[in-house]
Amino acid sequence: MSKKIAMLNCLKSNRVCTGAACLKAFNERTDAFAMYQGEEAVVSAFMRCNGCEADPDDDAGIKEKIERLSQEGITTVHVGICTKKDGSRCKVIEKMINMIQAEGIQIIDGTHGS
Numbered sequence: 226m227s228k229k230i231a232m233l234n235c236l237k238s239n240r241v242c243t244g245a246a247c248l249k250a251f252n253e254r255t256d257a258f259a260m261y262q263g264e265e266a267v268v269s270a271f272m273r274c275n276g277c278e279a280d281p282d283d284d285a286g287i288k289e290k291i292e293r294l295s296q297e298g299i300t301t302v303h304v305g306i307c308t309k310k311d312g313s314r315c316k317v318i319e320k321m322i323n324m325i326q327a328e329g330i331q332i333i334d335g336t337h338g339s
């Protein structure tokens with residue numbers, strides 16, 4: 226059975242981002258996806274936060290999205306570089322990462338390299 230992965234990215238960056246660089250890196254198994262070379266893996270979800278004002282602790286939608294990852298059998302979530310500013314991770318995304326890890330899902334830092 227194929228390994229199921231997901232990507233988590235910044236909602237704000239979605240204004241200018243098609244996801245093409247992430248998906249290209251996955252399809253070509255480069256950058257953070259080089260770890261899947263020779264392995265059957267599929268992208269089963271491509272998710273964003275719910276914006277800077279939406280605290281994940283009080284956001285039923287975020288909880289629903291994270292539950293869905295588990296229901297889909299996703300084992301790994303790759304977190305995009307768009308969720309970092311000056312090398313530091315966005316605090317909202319950090320909370321989401323903790324919630325995802327609490328579901329027993331592995332977090333990998335990075336999708337494509339730039």
Ligand code: SF4
Nearest residue numbers: 235237274277315317
């Ligand atoms: S909360 Fe963070 S990741 Fe989400 S839109 Fe705002 S800056 Fe981007």
